[in-house]
Amino acid sequence: MSDTNVKVVCRFRPQNSKERAAQGVECATFDSDQTCSIMSTDGGTKAPQTKKFTFDHIFGPTSTQQAVYHVAARPVVEDVMQGYNGTIFAYGQTSSGKTHTMQGPDIDNPDDRGIIPRIISHIFEAIGGSKAHLEFTVQVSYVEIYNEKIRDLLDPRKSNLVIHESPTKGIYIADVCEQYVASPDETVGPYKGVV
Numbered sequence: 001m002s003d004t005n006v007k008v009v010c011r012f013r014p015q016n017s018k019e020r021a022a023q024g025v026e027c028a029t030f031d032s033d034q035t036c037s038i039m040s041t042d043g044g045t046k047a048p049q050t051k052k053f054t055f056d057h058i059f060g061p062t063s064t065q066q067a068v069y070h071v072a073a074r075p076v077v078e079d080v081m082q083g084y085n086g087t088i089f090a091y092g093q094t095s096s097g098k099t100h101t102m103q104g105p106d107i108d109n110p111d112d113r114g115i116i117p118r119i120i121s122h123i124f125e126a127i128g129g130s131k132a133h134l135e136f137t138v139q140v141s142y143v144e145i146y147n148e149k150i151r152d153l154l155d156p157r158k159s160n161l162v163i164h165e166s167p168t169k170g171i172y173i174a175d176v177c178e179q180y181v182a183s184p185d186e187t188v189g190p191y192k193g194v195v
């Protein structure tokens, strides 16, 4: 198992065309793989201030999907294949790059694939390479939480699912679709057949 239970990494996306057109100033400088300095200003009355931030890893605007996967997701999948639970989630304000990082802009292009399609390939490669006497069961659910509501993306009729907790199952989403999958081609949603 990897050395710590929780790892927090930070990714900065490049400026988009609107920000470039407005001649946005890049406010972050990268001191190392783990520390960066952010300059903030109130728009003119006070001198700009710089604060240092430290993370387990920092990815700058030119970071690749592969590099992010290698540091942020690969160790979690390796632990999962050893029988541990693993969770990866992206957190950030709107347009900060969560979908780009988790899904990728073009999942048909191998370099562009984000964390989720890479996890699917990785899991099935690991199963394919495991000892013949081991058996694995892979089940997939796919939900969106938006405005505090949980929507089942595998069954649009289920638009207000509820979280429960039980001593035997732990925390779970009642009535969510759980689809058995036997190969990357069978995976669901936008990932079906492309990984």
Ligand SMILES: Nc1ncnc2c1ncn2[C@@H]1O[C@H](COP(=O)(O)OP(=O)(O)OP(=O)(O)O)[C@@H](O)[C@H]1O
Binding pocket: 012, 013, 014, 016, 061, 092, 093, 094, 095, 096, 097, 098, 099, 100, 101, 105
């Ligand atoms: N690392 C990156 N490199 C290049 N472009 C990026 C990167 N991260 C994000 N973008 C681009 O920035 C835009 C916003 O990213 P994205 O849609 O992933 O944000 P989001 O956090 O999922 O937003 P929302 O919460 O509104 O859904 C997209 O056009 C995306 O392609």
